[in-house]
Amino acid sequence: MTVALSIVVDGIAYGMILFMISVGLSVTMGLMRIVNLAHGGFALLGGACAHVLTMRYGMPFVPALAASVIAVIVIAIPLERLVYRHIYRFSELEQVLATIGIVFVMIATVNLFLGSTLLTIRMPPEVSLPVNLGFKVLPLHRIIVIVVGLLMVTGLYLLVERTRFGIYLRAAVDNQNTAASLGIDTPKVYLAAFALGAGLAAVGGILGAELLPIEAYYPLRYMVLFLTVVTVGGMGSIVGSFIAALSLGILDTAGRYLLPDVGTIFFFLAIIALLALRPNGLLVRPS
């Protein structure tokens, strides 16, 4: 019983981190339908920026987080205007290659300025304090991540489903020409959504850094993980990504607890089985 409870709690905490680091991707790839392998690149840039601000300039964590996210958005906007705008029209395969190219350039840039060592982000010492939940002791950091993750999924759900921006975005993705002829400024909508995705990637990279440490090769190392969450969740579904991240978190934790030797094999076999049965993801109906 305690084992089961531990698995669920640890799994949710891990799953929430998975959700945090891939939520930006479920905006760019899930909603905007670009196979954006450069997602991890934005998380890397955010993490690298937070590293410089907290370690070199001694900035406190929260302002550094805000400044890094803004910095990433500032980088993302011209990138969208100049490069991504053309990538939207590419075939899936060309999107894969173009965004891999962008990732390479991002990795090389971070490498050039900061080297390929681990880029630690200093957090206030209070976040590693243990918090007793009665049945389980968790570090405060995990609880913050769970709360922020819940806030994010609620916020995004409301943004996409309930606001005018959400309606514009869904319309623009479904049919760009019709949306444009109805007076929606589709390039602006895409720009805003892309900047949102990049900003969320930065938030996820920084908050998830305790589990997936930031270093120059971060985007390539964890690319498979991000892609798994969004694919299993299903394209176009924020809630799907959320459920996918939590279930993958619990699945992976269960694998590690119960079958420590073959945990990863079990994890990927489960993904294969799932995608074989539901190729469009958990929440999307097969068309």
Next chain:
Amino acid sequence: MIRISTIDIVRTSLGGTGKLLPVAILITCAFAAFWLFPYDLGFLTQMLIMMVFVVSFDLILGYAGVATLGHAAMYGCGAYAAGLFAIHASPDPLLGLAVGAVIGALIAFFSGLLLMRAHGLSLLMLSIAITMVLQEIASKARDVTGGADGLTGISMTPILGVFEFDFIGKTAFWYAFSVLFIILVVLRVLVASPFGLALRGIKDSPSRMRAIGTPVYWRKVTAYVIGGTIAGIAGALSAQITSLVSVEAFNFALSADVMVMLILGGAGRLYGALIGTLVFMTVRHVAASIDPFNWLFVIGFMLLAVVFFLPDGLISLPRRVAGMIGARK
């Protein structure tokens, strides 16, 4: 975006004089490389092995139009199979290649049964997941595969009992080249056959091919098995020549590199795969020896340039330039 129609490609690949010219160029290049860079034979041999691997992916991506990111699965299995076969059964190189080919084919068949039903993103993801499972098995089965330390102690008897593997790697170079050459000849015949034409049809429009009675799914599985066989051979070659197999043979980065090399050179042309591999590996080799940290800049910008300005790959460059000059006149 200018795409040359399928008919044109078929005609050129079936033409009379055009048939021998690339073959002659290929052989000349091999001899030139052999005489010009006697101290880089090891690197050149690696390149030849990679060419075999990339050409096998060309059949799947370039001809059948199936985009996967898990081609390393067959390469890795072929490498382990050939390595284990050399250690436990027979050190004969050609038998080892056959074993690598058979294992590559089997893995491709069983994974292909599942993969060829999937499309787009879930296909990419499934192929990645299958490779990850195989990599985990290889790294966990330490008693058989040597785990993270890799499989060592592979030694080879002379090829056909005559050509012994030497220290400088002359034999290895010509061995790898001969394998590449034979595979290219086989593939050229294959892609010009009705089967090859069916694959191109499937790439262009699966629904039309289904309508005219082509069993689309089984054609794709067959292509995947043939591609897997060749990838297995490439893996076996690398195991025999480097005398080492590591779990990195299953790396995601390897599958991604293969795709990058193919698109760089131009997919669906066979020779595009060779050019892409040549350029990619040379740039990586040279840039990495000049500046070990910043070579990714070069590769990254090169990739972006190709995707944006040369969607048909470097192999289309002469034709594009000729087209531009012709348009000016």
